[in-house]
Every structure is written in structure tokens, then in C-alpha cells.
Amino acid sequence: MALSATNYNTGDEELNTRLREWFEWDKNEATRSDILQLVNEKNIEELKKRLLKRMEFGTAGLRTRMAAGxxxxxxxxxxxxxxxxxxxxxxxxxxxxxxxxxVGYDGRHNSERFAWLTATVFINAEVPVYLYSRVCPTPYVAYAVIYCKADCGIMVTASHNPKEDNGYKVYGSNGSQIISPVDKHVAKSIEENLVPLVTSWDASVVEKSPLRKDPYNDILKHYNEDLKKLCYFREQNSKSSVTFTYTAMHGVGYPYVIEACKVFGVKEPVPVVEQIMPDPEFPTVRYPNPEEGEGALSLAIDTANANNSSVILANDPDADRLAIAEKLESGKWHIFSGNEIGALLGWWSWLSFRQKNPDVPGKV
Incomplete structure (x- = not known):
């Protein structure tokens, strides 16, 4: 006879307690059924993995597999x-x-739903929520915290992890990810507030609440206006003969990169068509991390070679990581390391500043 949500005994009292909590608290029929199936299968080891330990909340927030437990x-x-x-x-x-x-979210499975549930909790606590109406890059959440003078930002994304994962990044009022000991205090507060309020499940409150605002249009405009302040040589950019190839790695970056190209006066990049639209299945890459090297950039390299492009720019799915590759005279591709990219950006920032501010003490 199959067990029900109230008719079980695993032989482990702690596990029985966690099961009672799960069936009492979880209102999602799919994840309730998944746990119930494990009970019926008497899969004690898997139940222990799912229920006896919680995800650890740290400076990067949360990031792990999407499943029941x-x-x-x-x-x-x-x-x-x-x-x-x-x-x-x-x-x-x-x-x-x-x-x-x-609150923002990327194009992964469940990201939008998780974002709406997040907004629901805050709105029920009478906290205003700037909830993006569409997928956005992580930098747009960090920027919006500062622009909107908000006290916190949450981005639902697993960054460059596999498709089975999702995550929850938290930003402070300074637009930076939280650091210790704030993460420890938040983790303690989570442990003290595990019982879900009935109202926390009703995401419909978000749509009709006057506390919900959509920051998308304002942030798109002002982010790129501020980006323009970093562009010292727009005229020279418009004359450049360099052809860029760009991949969003099945993420959210492409339309935002197009806006940035307009700001800097460079021609639109050649897109890697197979990877340009958000796709939570990541069909062309197992690990959508452009920093993993030539394997992750193989389609971008093919596209670049076919379009006489000498530079590749690549973002991860939430567009807060950047990879760069350059075609050498030998025809081979050099993929820059993070240290090399950092050194190049630092050098260019200093050179540009000195050229615009020659009277400031210092050497070029």
C-alpha cells in the first residue's frame, strides 16, 4: 500500500519530523509529490540528503539544484x-x-516564479519592491539598488551553473554583494523564520499591489546614460574597423550589449545565433561559463571565423562575467585570462583618465 503524506514512518525520528514539516509547509503539489514518491520508494538516503540539511546561505547567497527538499x-x-x-x-x-x-531574475527555469515569490514576501511586509518585468542582467539589479536608493537587491540566478541549478544573490544598499558577517546574520534570521506565512504563497498580491514598481525603463535609460560618461573616445570608436563577435551563452545579455554598443559608438557585434536568446536548457553547452575556455567558446570561434571577426566577447547567462578572445596573426585564438582582462581594463581606465585630465598629478 502506498503511503500518504500523513502515513509514514521511516524509522528515523529526526527524518520523520522533517517530513512532517515538509508536508505541512510546502504548498507546491509537484515538490510535495516528489518527496512523497521518495517516501513510498523507501529511499531513506535520498530523503536524508533532501531534508536533514538546509542550503547554506553565504556571501554569494544561495546556489544549488532545483528539486524538492x-x-x-x-x-x-x-x-x-x-x-x-x-x-x-x-x-x-x-x-x-x-x-x-x-528584485530581478534571469531566464532559467523557475527564475521568474522565484522572483515573484520573493516580491510577495516583501510586499506582504509592506516593503516596496522594484520588480523587473522581464529578464535582466545582474549588473542592472546592482545598479538599480543605488539608483533607486533601495536598501537591498535580490537577483534570482545561478550564474554560470548547469541548467539544473538556480540561485539567489543578495546585494546591500551600496550595490555590492553582501559580505561577512551580514551573511551569517541573514542565515540566522532565515533559521528563525522557517514557517511560511499563508500569505507568502499568494503571488497574485504582487500584480495588484501599489508597492510594486517596474524599474526596467528607468534603469535601461539611466544605466546607459551613466555608461556614456565612461566613453571618452566615441568618435574614434565609430571609425574602428574591428568586427566583434558576441555570445550571450543562452543568457540575457544580448539586448543590453546592443545598447552598450550604441552608447560607445561601435557597430553592433556579430551574434552567435545559436546562443543569443535566453534558453534555460542551455542546449549547446553543459556548463554555460565563457571563462572555461575554447570548449565553451567553440561556437563563438566558428562564428567569428566565418565573419572575419578578430575579437570575441562572451557573457555568462546573467551577464556579470566577461570572457574575451582575440584572433592572432597565426590564425589561432588567444583567450584572455581574468588577470589579463583586469590588467587591460585597469590600464585603459588610467590612460583614458590621464588623457582627459592631464593636469592631475601622476604619470601615464
């Missing part, structure tokens, strides 16, 4: 995490009730 990313754990974060902010940063939080 307290150790996985799912509706219940998103609600629990957000309830804890919300209570931490209300206690330590009461201005959040006027300043609000920013």
Missing part, C-alpha cells in the same frame, strides 16, 4: 529565505519600508 532550490526554500532576509532588514534597516528592495 530543504537542501534544494524550490518554492518553499525561496519563501523561507526571503522571510528571513525580510525580517533581518526590518530589524536592522527599518528604512527598507520606505526605500524598498530591487
Amino acid at each position: 530543504f537542501s534544494m532550490m524550490n518554492d518553499l526554500t525561496i519563501i523561507q529565505t526571503t522571510q528571513g532576509l525580510c525580517q533581518y532588514l526590518l530589524k536592522n534597516c527599518p528604512s527598507v519600508k520606505s526605500n524598498g528592495v530591487v
